[in-house]
Amino acid sequence: MVSNLIRYGYAPLLLVGVNGTGIALAGAGASKVWLLALLAATVGASFVAERALPYRREWNAPMGDSRRDAVHALVNETLILGSVAAIPVLAAVATVADLWPHRWPFAFQVVFAVMAADLGITLVHFASHKVGVLWRFHAVHHSVKRFYGFNGLMKHPLHQTVELTAGVTPLLAIGLPVDVASVLALIVAVQLLLQHSNVDYRVGALRYVLSLNEGHRFHHLKWAGVGDVNFGLFTLVWDRLLGTYTYDPGRQFSSDDLGMAAKPCFPDGYLAQLAEPFHARGACADEPVDDDQPHPAVPAHARDDIDRLL
Numbered sequence: 545m546v547s548n549l550i551r552y553g554y555a556p557l558l559l560v561g562v563n564g565t566g567i568a569l570a571g572a573g574a575s576k577v578w579l580l581a582l583l584a585a586t587v588g589a590s591f592v593a594e595r596a597l598p599y600r601r602e603w604n605a606p607m608g609d610s611r612r613d614a615v616h617a618l619v620n621e622t623l624i625l626g627s628v629a630a631i632p633v634l635a636a637v638a639t640v641a642d643l644w645p646h647r648w649p650f651a652f653q654v655v656f657a658v659m660a661a662d663l664g665i666t667l668v669h670f671a672s673h674k675v676g677v678l679w680r681f682h683a684v685h686h687s688v689k690r691f692y693g694f695n696g697l698m699k700h701p702l703h704q705t706v707e708l709t710a711g712v713t714p715l716l717a718i719g720l721p722v723d724v725a726s727v728l729a730l731i732v733a734v735q736l737l738l739q740h741s742n743v744d745y746r747v748g749a750l751r752y753v754l755s756l757n758e759g760h761r762f763h764h765l766k767w768a769g770v771g772d773v774n775f776g777l778f779t780l781v782w783d784r785l786l787g788t789y790t791y792d793p794g795r796q797f798s799s800d801d802l803g804m805a806a807k808p809c810f811p812d813g814y815l816a817q818l819a820e821p822f823h824a825r826g827a828c829a830d831e832p833v834d835d836d837q838p839h840p841a842v843p844a845h846a847r848d849d850i851d852r853l854l
């Protein structure tokens with residue numbers, strides 16, 4: 545009973561309940577502290593739900609990463625909040641013309657902002673797997689060995705800044721209001737929790753449209769090429785257009801599938817992770833790849849994944 549409640553109620557609770565409450569609070573002009581309290585309560589609910597209905601029970605156990613991930617989350621969320629606080633100043637520089645649909649109902653304005661941010665952030669994410677200098681920084685996020693809600697914010701702060709700049713600058717250019725930006729920041733954080741969640745929740749046919757944990761696990765497969773799929777933050781619409789969408793309902797995941805096969809010795813410590821992109825070894829693996837010969841490090845089930853994707 546409780547399991548089914550979590551299995552089918554968890555995603556609607558966050559997507560509709562939490563995001564809807566955030567929209568109502570911001571739309572009513574409530575203090576930003578309420579949005580922060582809502583986010584903190586959602587993070588707490590995420591940890592409880594992951595323990596009550598885990599996809600992998602072992603992913604709830606720290607792998608020497610809890611304190612590091614807490615620092616990543618604290619730093620990155622603080623940067624997001626600082627950016628939101630700086631919106632009036634940023635807007636003065638970045639706004640080209642106030643074309644914002646101020647007359648739309650507040651919820652519609654937020655949905656519009658989410659859709660626009662989805663496009664910008666997804667394209668930078670896609671580029672981060674193709675452009676060497678971006679991959680150096682994005683690799684921090686792909687070093688995870690377990691897939692749980694809190695590691696959605698486990699990113700190099702410079703890479704997060706590039707992603708958010710791409711997502712928000714077009715909105716700033718047309719006059720993004722601070723209240724919409726505030727609730728957008730909450731919705732991004734909630735999405736990262738859902739997308740990396742270890743809760744075995746289900747959303748039915750919406751899994752083919754929304755970029756949630758079932759699809760995002762494929763993105764964290766550790767083999768180069770295999771994990772270059774499902775880049776979307778909120779939706780999988782852009783992946784379908786880019787030809788990078790994939791899904792296999794029978795695929796099961798374990799820690800052996802996650803991380804980066806080409807970087808098995810990626811550092812675990814917070815400061816070491818921040819420094820890694822600046823080292824020569826932070827570049828892409830440069831072993832020559834013979835397309836006719838499967839890489840010896842790629843196991844049989846990963847080769848099946850590759851065959852399916854090609």
Ligand SMILES: [Zn+2]
Binds near residue numbers: 669673682686763
């Ligand atoms: Zn990625």
